[in-house]
Amino acid sequence: MRGFHFFRKKSDARLRNQDYYRIPRFAFVWLLASVVSVILPHVARLPLWLTGMCALCITGRILVYQGRMSYPGKQIKAILVLTMAALMVLQFGRDVFSTDSMVGVLLVGITLKLLEMHRKRDVLMVLYLCYFTIIAEFIYSQSIPIAIYMTISILVISSAMISLNQTPEHQSVRRTLRLAGLILLQSAPLMMAFFLLFPRISPLWSVPVQSNSSVTGLSETMSPGDIGDLARSGEVAFRVQFNGEMPPFNELYWRGLTLDNFNGREWRRGIDRDRPQRLSADRQEEMGWFREIEYTGRRYAYNIILEPTFQNWIFTLQMPSILDERMRMRRDFQVETFRRVTQRFSYDATSYLEFAADTDQRAIPRRSFSFIPGDSNPRALEFAQELRAQHDSTESFANAVLEHFREEEFFYTLSPPLLGDAPVDEFLFETREGFCEHFASSFTYLMRAAGIPSRVVTGYQGGEVNPYDGTLTVRQYDAHAWSEIWIQDRGWVRVDPTAAVAPDRINRGTDSVLQEDNNFLSDEVFSLIRLRNSLFLNDLRLRLEMIDYAWNRFVLNYDQESQFRFFSNLFGEVTRTKIIMVLLGFLALVVAFVAFTVFRQPAYSKAPPATRLYRKFCAYMASQGFPRNIGETPMDYLQRMSEVNPQWTAPMKEITQIYNELAFVNTEADPEQIRYLEHKVRKFRLLN
Amino acid sequence: MGIDAGSGYRVWYQNLLDAWQQRFSGWVLRKIPPARNIVLGHENIFIIPNRQGVGFVFLLVLMFIGAVNYEASLGFALVFLLLGMFVLSIFYTYRNLSGLHVTATPGSSVFAGEKAEVTVILNRHGKRIYENIRVSFPGSREVATDLVTEKEQRISVFVPAKKRGYFSPGRLRIETTFPFGLSQAWSLMDLKFRCLVYPQPVECDLDWLLNSHQQSGNTNIVRGNDDFYGLRSYVAGDSLKHVAWKVLARGQGMYTKEYSSNRDDKAWLRWDMFPDLDTEQRLSRLCWCVLQLDAAGIDYGLELPGIVLQPSRGPVHYDKALRELALFGLPA
Amino acid sequence: MQSKVDETVAEIGKVVLGKDKQIRLALCCLFAGGHLLMEDKPGMGKTTLSQALARTFGLQYSRIQFTSDLLPADIIGVSIYDQSTSSFTFHKGPLFKNLILADEINRTTPKTQSALLEAMEEGRVSVDGTTYALPHPFFVIATQNPVSFSGTYPLPESQLDRFLMRLTIGYPHPQAERELLINTDQRANLEFINQCLSGEDVIEVQKKIAKVKATDTLLDYVQRLVAYTRQDDKFSFGLSPRGAQALMRSARTWALMHDRQHVLPEDVKTVLPAVADHRLRSVSDTSGRSGESWSQRLLNEVDVV
Known part of the structure; x- marks a missing residue:
C-alpha cells in the first residue's frame, strides 16, 4: 500500500481485465450501427464477395454476442485472413495496392476485428477505424448527400464512443445521442475556423488513384461511335461560372483534345513539335509560336470546376490567354495539367473567341496535317479531289462540302449503323446516318484528301444555364467533335460540319435535338435529369444543382489559393506567424467559451426577492454596528434590537412584519408587497 | 556483468519511481488536505488525455495525411471536427467530476483480515448529471456509479483491513473518463475516514x-444452555419451546424446562x-x-x-x- | 386550539412545576402522532409528567415497568392453553391500550425492547402467526435513564429514530424547587388532574397538520439545517430523510398549537433540539450519547434567512 496510487498498479489492471471483456448491450448495438453505417456507402463499389465477407463477420459477431457461438479460434481466424488475402489478390491482381483494394482491406479489417474483441481497447480500435473509413468514402464522393450521411455516421460512431463509457444501468439512446450531438455541434465552430484557416499542404506523396474504367468522358482517341456513347450519360462533365457576360450559346465550344493523326479509321494525337507554353498571369517566357497568336475582340473570364476525368487535358474556350500555373498549353492549343485530374479540379481561365493563330505558312507542317493513309477510303478521296477542282479557294471548297452534307440526305442520329473498314466511304456514300464524330471525321478526311491542312478537335459544345445562379452545366451528352482547317492568312479556323446537318444541335443544345432518341440518356434511368419535361421538377432540379455548385465551388474546392484570398481579405498581408496567431486566438476563444459553460459550478437556487431585501437590510444594520446573529430569526432580532435601540423599533417592526409575511406566510409572493418592503428598507436607510 | 548492470538499472529506476511517488503524494497531501467532505473543483481535479486519447490524436494525424494526399476537403473538415471533439471531451470529462460532493461514512467495525466497508456518498446539485464515475481505494475493486436521476448515490467499497487498530483505507481515488474515454479526470482525497479493526x-x-x-x-x-437441569412451574411469557409438553400431556400441569445455564x-x-x-x-x-x-x-x-x-x-x-x-x- | 393547549399545560403544571416548555413539547409530540422518549436521571419527574399527560388526554393507558427479566410476552400477551376448550387463547398484554407508559425502557433486554419498538412502528403485533391490531390512536411515552448509568441496554440508533422526540426534563427552577420542598407530596396531586382533551381531539389535530403551510423560504432553511448535519465535520451521522420529515411535522404541529396556519422559523428552532438530538451523532462521541446539545450548535451556525 506504499504511496498513493497515482499510477494504476498493474495488479489492479489485471484484476479488471482477467475476464473476457463483455461489451455492454447498448454499446454493442451502437457499435454495430457504426460499422454498418460506414460500410454501406461502399457496398456499391465493393466486389460482391467482399460485402459478403463483411456481412458474415457481422453476423458471426452477433451470434457470439448472443452466446450462440463462441469466439472463433486462432485457426478459423487464420483461415479467414488468408482467404481474404487470396481473394484480394485474385480480385485486384496487379492493382492490389490501389485505393479500391485498400478500402476493401480496411472494411474487412474492421469486420474481422469485430470477431476479436476481447478488451475495451479492441472496441475502441474498431470505432477509430470507423472514423477512418469515412475519410476513405470522401476519396470517392464528397457530394452533399454523402456529407449529410457521413455527419449522421459520425454522430452514430461518437454515440458508440459515449455509450462505451457509460454504465450499463443508466443508458438511454436519446441521452447518448443528444450528448454526442451537442459535443459535435460545439466542435463545429472550431472545425470551421480550422477549415478556413489551417494551412493546406500539397500532397506528401502521390497516391494510387482509383481505377478510371468507370469514369465516363472523352477518350484519347476518336473513332466512329465513341462520342455517341457519351450521349447516353447525363453526368456532369464540368460547371462554368462566367465572370461577367457569357458568349452566345452557339459559340460555346469547349475545346479539349486536338487529334491530327488519322489511320483510316481512328483519330489520334500527333507528336509535339514545340515546347508547351505556360499561361500563368506572371509567365516569364513566351514561346515563339505563342507570341504570334493575335487576340482580338471580347475577353471572357470564367471559372470551371471539372469533375475528375483521370486524364490530364482540360477544357477551355478557344483561345485561352491566361490560365494558372498548374496548366500549360501545347503547340496544338490543347491545354493540359501537370497531374492527372483525379479530384474535382477548379481553375480560372481567360479566353478570346476571336483570334488569329498560325497565320504564317511556315508555322505549320502542311504535309503532316494533310496526311491520309492512301488506300483507306478511295471513294471519298476521289470525291474530294473532284470537288476541289471545281473550287479555287479553300473557303469555297469547304463550303461546298458543307453544302453537300446539307443538301444530300444526311441524318443526325445517336444510333447510326455500324461502319466497316472504310468508315468514311461507307458513311458518305452508303449509310449517311451519323453523330458529330462521323461528320467531323468525314469532313476532315475530305479536307485532307484535297490537300488542306486540317484536324479533328473533340470537346463539349453548349451546356445548360441554371437561371438561379447563372452557372453553365456541361454534361457528357454535350460531348462534341468538330474540325479545324488551316487557311492561308487566316490560320486555323473552326468548321463544324454537324451545324450544317443539325443546326439546332449547336444553337439549342443536344437535348433539343435528341429528345426522341431512344439511346439518349439511356444510362440515366433514375436520374433527376430525366425529369426535365416536368416544369416543377425541372425547377427543383435546377435549384438543387445550384446548391451543388456552391458546395463544389466554396467547400470542396476551398484550396490553398482560396484560403490565401480569404485570409488576406480578413487580416491583410498573409504571414506564417499571423496565421498561427489567428488560429491560436480562435482556439483560445472557443476553449474559453466552452470552459465558461463547462466550468460554471451548478447554480444554487437564488434566494427569493424578499429575502434578498431583508438581507440587504441586515447588512445595513450590521454596518451600523448591530448585526443580526447567525441563526437569529427576524422576530428575535427585532426583540433584541428594540431593547438596544428603542428609537428604531417602529420602522424595524414594520420591515420585519412585512418580511415575515412575505417569507413565511404567503406561498405566492405579492409584487406589490415586495415593492412596499423595498420602499421601507430604503426609507429606513435614509432616515437612520 | 550484464545481469548486474540490468538489475542496477532496475534498482535505480525503482528508486526514482519511489522518490517521484513520494514527492507526488506529498504534493497531493498539500494540494488536497484531508477533510470529511470535499467538493470537487479545479483545485482538486487532475486531468490528462489518457492512452486512448493519445491514440485518437495519432488517428487524427493519419486521417489528416489521408486528407492531404487525396485532397479531400471534407476529409479536412472531418479531421478538424474530431479535433474539436477531442478538445471538448477534455472539458466534458472535467465537468463529469466538478461540482460533486464527496463524503464517506464510517462503516461498522470489522475483524482483521476481513474487508472493511466504506460507504462513499456522492451528492450532486442542480441539473448537471454525472455518469460512470469510478471509485476505489488502494487495494479495493473499482466501483462504477452514476448520478442521473438520483441526487445522492451511496457506494459501498470494500477495503481489506489487515491490521487491528484504527483503520484508514488511504486516499479515495475518484475517476472518470466519460464521455469519450479520451481523457481521464481524477482526484485523490483523504476523507478522514476511520473505523475500528478488531x-x-x-x-x-x-x-x-x-x-x-x-x-x-x-x-x-460454556455449553450450559444445552444441558437439562430441571423443571419449574410455567410462568406467563416463558418460551413455548421450553414448555415440558410431555409432562403437560400426562395431565400433570404446565412446566417449563430449565437448562443448566448458570447465570451467575x-x-x-x-x-x-x-x-x-x-x-x-x-x-x-x-x-x-x-x-x-x-x-x-x-x-x-x-x-x-x-x-x-x-x-x-x-x-x-x-x-x-x-x-x-x-x-x-x-x-x- | 391555543386555549385548550394552555389549559392542558396549566393542568399538568400542577404536578410538574416550572416545566412549561417541556410540557408543550410533549403535547406537540402526541398531537403530531409521534412517540415520545423522555430521558433524564432518576427522580427528575419523568414518570410524573408522563402520567399527567395520560390523564389529561383521558386515554386508556397502561404503565409498564421495564425490568431486565421482562419478556416480550409480558407486554404483548400470551397464548395460553385452555384445557376446557383444548386450544390456545390469546390473552392481550398491557400493550393493547391507547397510551403506553414504558418506564425505564433501557433496563430491559434488547429482545423486549424490539418487541415494543416493532409495535410502535407498525401499530400491530404478531403472536404465533396471528396479527392483532393495536388501538388507534396509539402512543408510547417511554422513559429512560442516561446511558452512563450501569445495568442498562441502550437503544440502538435505528430504534431511537422511531421516537419523534426525545425530551430531557432537567433540574427544576429554584422557585419551583422551593415549591416542591414546601409541598410534601406533589405526586398525590395526580389524582386531581382533570381530563382536558380527548382522543377525538388528537385525531382532529392530526388531520389539520397537513394543511399548515410552509413557504419556500422556510423549507430552504430546513434544508440548510439538514444539509449542515450531513456535511459538517462534527457529525458522523446526518439527519435522515425520516428525521427531516419528523422535524417538519413537529414544526407544523407546534404552529397549529399556537393557532397559526403557517410555520415560522421560530417553530423549527423550538422543536429542533427535541426532534434532532437523539438522531444526530457527533464524531468525537463514538458511543452515540452525549450530554451536549448538538442541535443548539446547529441552530447557531445555520442562518435563518
Missing part, C-alpha cells in the same frame, strides 16, 4: 483454558492465559474467546496489562472488550 479471531480451546485458569473451578458452563457464573479472560504466544497471537485468541462468551450469554471480564474490565455482558460490554483488544498497545 484482532483476527483465532480459535482456541476455551473450555480447557477456563478450567485451568478459573478460580471458581466451575466446569462445563463469571469467566475471566486473562492476558497470561497464553504464556507461549506473542502479543498479536494472544489478542487474536482473546478476541475469539470474547465472541464465544458473548454468544453463550456468559458474563466475562477482561484483564490485559494495565487494563481491567469487570465481568459483565451485553452489547456495550462486548464493544468495550473488543475495543480494548483492538487498541491494546497502540498509540492513541
